[in-house]
Amino acid sequence: MNPAGTAGRTWDAVVVGAGPAGAVAARELARRGAAVLLVDKARFPRPKVCGCCLNGAAVAALKGIGLGHVLEESGAVPLRNVRLASGRMSAALRLPGGYALSRDILDPALIREAEKAGATFLPATVAKVDEADAEFRRVRLTPARQGDECVAARVVVLASGLAGSTTPSRLAPGSRLGAGAAVPAATTPAFYTPGTVYMATGRGGYVGLVRVEDGRLDIGAAFDPEFVRASGGLGSAAGAILGATDWPAVPGLAALPWKGTPALTRRPEAVAARRLFAVGDAAGYVEPFTGEGMAWAVASAAALAPIAFRAAAAWDDDYVRDWRRAHALVVGRRQGVCRAAARVLRSPALTRLAVRTLSLAPFLSRPVVAALNRPPAPLHGLPA
Secondary structure, three states: OOOOOOOOOEEEEEEEOOOHHHHHHHHHHHHOOOOEEEEOOOOOOOOOOOOOEEOHHHHHHHHHOOOHHHHHHOOOEEOOEEEEEEOOEEEEEEOOOOEEOOHHHHHHHHHHHHHHOOOEEEOOEEEEEEEEOOOOEEEEEEEOOOOOEEEEEEEEEEOOOOOOOOOOEEEOOOOOEEEEEEEOHHHOOOOOOOOEEEEEEEOOEEEEEEEOOOOOEEEEEEEOHHHHHHHOOHHHHHHHHHHOOOOOOOOOOOOOOOEEEEEOOEEEOOOEEOOEEEOHHHHOEOOOOOOHHHHHHHHHHHHHHHHHHHHHHOOOOHHHHHHHHHHHHHHHHHHHHHHHHHHHHOOHHHHHHHHHHHHHOHHHHHHHHHHHHOOOOOOOOOOO
């Protein structure tokens, strides 16, 4: 819906982007009594195949803010295992919890929770954030088939994804492209069973596959751009990597409607500025593997809410410093583990060695798996 009466209004917070990070941030701010406008350029539900895995840390973060019921009521599939393949070699590892849930179910559910808390949701609307003045940031809104509107925000929360930062981003060397598609349940080979994340690695990238709540096979991948060009497209690149394993081929893989993303691994020059906070992918991104990205989104949004709420009440430039520090504590350290794993996956020799070692001694993965799934720790010394 397009709520009437938004033009010219002053909001405590305008949240740009209604994915998990934005919806959770909007909900947590509204719960504290803030007047919140949540804006997204898409209509929901929207087709979005990446990010359907939530690891143990993501589940703990949702439960910690009272949203564990969203997974239970949506028919999310519990995740118990991950299978890694490098060519014909494979290893099976245990996962300490987690769920698979399609984004066309998860995202609207989180938006509804934000609305229940009192946030106003405005879909199909492009938001452009202007520079801050002494009291506000102006946000220009362009609803579908309507003229521009302008609202004032005491703070803006930028949660608009990989390309959403208002400051330049630095791409990591060798940053890969993201890609995703969904395979109908009827044509998915029985080999790909619910409850297991399948990860096939190759010279040009990796392909992850998991069953979601309606039986579809969700595919998320990261590829070197040169590999995609040489393969003839995203679907062909995925087929080449899967074809090198002894797993069954996925029928019609190249013909699926694949969606791509900008280069994945990037760091914005700043995660906060005057009256503006970035959260989720807009605050920086590292290639995740089995649901880490969702954990970063939910945990960082929950951590931002008390800081942004106080900043809306009475701005102080110290809140920029507070969010930089909190984001580093909540997300920065966890992303370091994924950066290390991404470096291994870029080396075919190291990847083969890792998979061979884990096939013989899977217990060696436990410290890394535990670190990625560890529940978010409370932040001390920051505004509560």
